[in-house]
Amino acid sequence: MIVLAVLAGVLYTAGVYLLLQRTLTRIIVGLVLLGYGANVLLLMAGGPGGVAPIGRPPFPEGVSDPLPQALALTAIVITFGVTAFLLALAYRSWLLTRDDEVEDDVEDRRIARLADLGRDEDQDLVAGLDDDPEITEEFTP
């Protein structure tokens, strides 16, 4: 039990650390680790292991609880499917940008820039926006 608890802890820690990185591949690996951690936790929730639970409840003593295993199995399948989709999305992102980095929201940067411009009144607002190649690029349809 203690081994499983420590394992879940390590998986969660590593997962969260990787999630906070800025490259997509690490984020995906982080999510996968978090999923493993959650599954280990689910297995632990069923209490100590025992004989295979075959038949209908109620079970005698010394039989392991089948429900968390069923839950973990379902969760594994779901995580697997979503991870596959995420990898495909990351590949598409790499094809489009040739870069693995997570990008900022363009519109957010534009709004932040408008706020900066408001403070500096000498600058022409529209001209200031046009100066930023990255931003205008996004807005010509």
Added chain:
Amino acid sequence: MRLLLPLPLVLPLAAAGLSLALHGHRLAQRAVSLVTITSVVVISAVLLARVEQDGPTAVDVGAWGAPVGITLVLDLFAAMMLLVSAAMVLVVLVYAIGSPRTSDQARYFHPVYLVLAAGVSGSFLTGDLFNLFVAFEIMLTASYVLITLGGSHAQVRSGMTYVVISLVASMLFLTGVAFVYAATGTVNLAHLAGRVAELPDGIRLALALLFLVVFGIKAAIFPLFFWLPDAYPTAPTPVTAIFAGLLTKVGVYAIFRTQTLVFPGTRISTVLLVVACTTMLVGVLGAIAQNDVKRILSFHIVSQIGYMILGLGFFTVAGVAGAIFYIVHHIVVKTTLFLVGGLVEHHAGTGALDRVGGLVRHAPVLAPLFLLPALSLAGLPPFSGFVAKLALVQAGLADEHYVAVGISLLVSILTLFSMTKIWGAVFWGEAEDPVHDPDEKRPLPRLMVAPTVALVLVSLAIAGGAGPVWRLSERAAAGLLDARPYVEAVLG
């Protein structure tokens, strides 16, 4: 009744498979989707009528008894949500068929859209925590595909944020399920209602907060809302409209369900009130700063979610009933506004406020279609938003939450301000740098206008029939706050 109950979940899933097999046959796919969703709407209406008469009903799928097997439960609140969401799915489907941008990608749009409908129905129907997780995943996985359908750079960028945030929430959800099972030995919601009450206060509060965070991410409450205004606007209009109308509200539904059924009486209602007020304020202030129709509307979703949580935070029948009425009104009005936003984009070629103008002259049909729901959103009488906000304000005053009521009124004024900002920029004046020549005739597809008109009429009908809808909401709220009939229906 027992046979009908699983159908809103099963029918769309089966139809999705059929639709996938028909890929390439656009007309057949459309027919399958339309027939399926229409029958789901009819079934939901029948279910609502039955539940309204007989009270909560439960079905054990696969004949495994209640605490262990898969249980589907329908009470009045769930039945109302089921009907409203099915109706929105149908209206947006018609709009999507009429919209030129999605029909290009229609081969995969229809199956995925049906899966989304199944996931939404499943979330409302399910009677246990783990199947709520599964239904959420069905819905979210479909939404990942829909939001990135087309695969453009902007879509992949914002879709990535959306997928990662949703997945983190899902992992937290799974962790929460594991904790709940370890503490109580069950995941059946009705069973949990009794078992969780026996836990020590501290553990109960911790679990309640964990689930508030999980569903808070999905419902986009402060401070967990930041992904929403980034993710929604890049998708095609029908997709954004259905997401705006339904997905966050499924999160709100889950918050209502868990906090009232599983964790009643924890000291969480103060947290809910504070969160609700900040959500309202931050959402509306964010909307004021934006400069694009869809982004403004996206920030308003966040702000409106605050009102729903506010009603729950009061924890009285009047407050929760106000919130339920608000959810029904919001789903209809918000979907309408996004559909109109899509029509504006279709007509003007962009949703950026400074590049659109004078639509009162160029597309006069859009003006009332935008104005009526916009005023309703701000809460002006005699629209449905006024009734919903009045109910919440009265509930708040009755319970002496003066600060919260004051903030909600202030937010209403700010909402009105930002709606007039869209109105002034889009419908009055003239665009400085229009994408198309404004005098050029650009007819709006009839299949896009008709569903929008229908939704505006529905929202007016909610205002006109406020009495019956309010009585229904009140009974649904009473059913949420007194869990005994629900528990009896499930555990017998």
